[in-house]
């Protein structure tokens with residue numbers, strides 16, 4: 001670890017300041033109370049945070065200020081690290097605020113404790129020391145506050161020894177011994193448990209052997225059964241194959257029977273049809289016979305002649321009727337003429353004056369007209385007479401003609417009936433022909449059906465034994481099947497039994513396996529607890545002693561060396577006793593530290609402190625603070641000559657960064673860099 005710079009804001013005498021630390025030896029120079037120690041306290045605060053007792057927050061925050069902070073920049077290995085911590089005053093006390101750590105530009109915010117964990121990790125300080133509040137390694141190697149420098153010399157020996165054991169981690173041997181006791185007692189428990197677990201190992205092993213024999217026995221039985229089962233199965237297979245063939249024949253037989261019954265049904269239908277036709281033909285023949293008798297000797301040839309005659313009669317009748325009508329018309333006309341004659345006669349007799357010439361009509365004229373009219377009248381009467389005679393003749397002719405015609409018509413209607421009968425005869429005859437033809441066809445079909453029937457009968461005959469054969473084979477199969485089932489059931493029982501024994505064997509083997517492992521574990525545990533009891537505990541005690549002796553001799557050597565450098569007084573010797581208490585001899589006499597002069601006391605304290613620094617840095621591996629030391633007023637009470645020794649000390653320390661706080665201006669000439677500190681008012 002090397003310090004690079006620090007920013008202070010409202011820390012003790014500082015309102016705001018930034019100090020850059022060069023590497024090599026650095027002197028923080030300034031008057032008493034100028035703020036030198038404050039810088040070193042601020043560094044510790046930045047790294048570890050404030051701690052009650054060691055570095056309380058109230059000694060850091062500037063009086064009258066609400067808040068303050070420290071931002072420290074340093075380098076650990078190749079890492080560039082910035083740590084910021086802040087303080088805040090509340091009504092009751094001063095609290096630490098959350099801050100941050102930036103490692104190579106990577107910022108992590110965190111509470112006081114979180115930052116502390118990160119920083120201790122970066123410093124490589126032992127984990128088991130991290131939890132303890134006191135940062136002893138830092139205090140004994142890097143920086144001891146001015147007032148605490150001599151403290152360790154005055155501590156009682158037990159406290160000192162205890163503290164040193166902690167720093168050197170000597171306790172781990174004692175802890176290992178204590179832990180080994182816990183382990184052996186838990187091993188004893190385990191041993192007891194395992195012994196209980198394997199108590200029936202031999203018994204189980206014997207049982208496994210017995211069960212394996214049982215399996216062999218069952219396997220024998222199954223092997224004996226297998227050929228029997230196979231034989232029955234083979235027989236069943238054969239029978240089933242033969243029954244399949246028979247089943248085919250039976251199907252064939254059934255379909256032949258079906259065909260036969262269809263043929264028989266067709267045949268009986270056709271016979272019935274034939275019978276019906278015979279009946280119909282017989283009926284038709286008797287009808288034809290009847291009609292033939294009815295029309296015997298008659299022909300339809302006269303029918304057209306009669307029709308022709310009827311036509312002629314009709315014409316004659318029409319003519320007669322016309323004549324008759326004309327006669328009546330003549331009579332009527334003559335009657336009108338007669339009336340007209342009578343009328344004229346009557347009018348002439350009474351007529352005096354002519355209506356045309358209006359002259360008096362003479363009697364002769366009257367008479368003449370009368371004669372002419374009477375003659376006319378007589379002629380007319382004669383005419384009418386002959387007309388009436390003609391009329392009655394005509395009437396007679398007409399009636400005669402009608403009579404003749406009616407008799408012709410009667411004859412015609414007789415012929416019509418005859419025609420119907422002939423038609424009927426023809427119809428019946430052709431119907432009979434039709435029926436004959438149909439009968440012929442049916443006869444043929446009946447023949448065919450009969451031959452088919454006999455053909456089917458002969459085919460069916462071939463299968464006469466099939467059904468019997470089927471019954472026999474079926475019965476044989478029915479007898480074999482239960483045998484097969486019985487044998488398989490027997491075998492199944494053996495299989496089940498075998499499976500269950502196998503499962504049992506598996507379980508027992510698993511159990512024996514576990515017990516075997518337990519046995520091995522038991523022997524391992526016995527060996528282990530023997531080893532712990534007999535070897536390990538003793539080894540820990542021996543190691544503890546060795547380490548302590550080693551540290552002690554190294555420490556003693558260093559302590560003496562530093563003291564000799566700082567105090568060139570041959571009459572004075574120092575060493576540490578077994579509890580690391582410094583022993584000072586003056587002229588061969590042991591003396592107490594309280595009896596020494598100020599400079600001598602400081603020499604003892606500084607030697608002790610430097611020896612401690614070296615031993616810890618040598619023994620505690622992995623810590624990253626071996627390059628730096630900070631000494632706050634290390635020359636308290638030194639004479640001018642003694643001050644010169646500081647130069648040698650700096651040389652011998654051979655550290656990358658040594659920061660000395662001193663108000664002694666003489667020191668300025670020993671160091672590579674001087675930082676002047678002045679109080680900010």
Ligand SMILES: Nc1ncnc2c1ncn2[C@@H]1O[C@H](COP(=O)(O)OP(=O)(O)O)[C@@H](O)[C@H]1O
Pocket residue numbers: 011012013030031032033034035036037038039058059060061062063
């Ligand atoms: N909380 C504080 N607020 C303000 N000043 C303080 C506070 N604590 C101490 N001081 C003063 O700060 C000054 C610097 O102290 P310090 O750094 O110990 O001086 P020195 O340079 O002698 O080592 C002293 O005058 C001291 O009394």
Ligand SMILES: [Mg+2]
Pocket residue numbers: 033036037038146632633
């Ligand atoms: Mg000081």
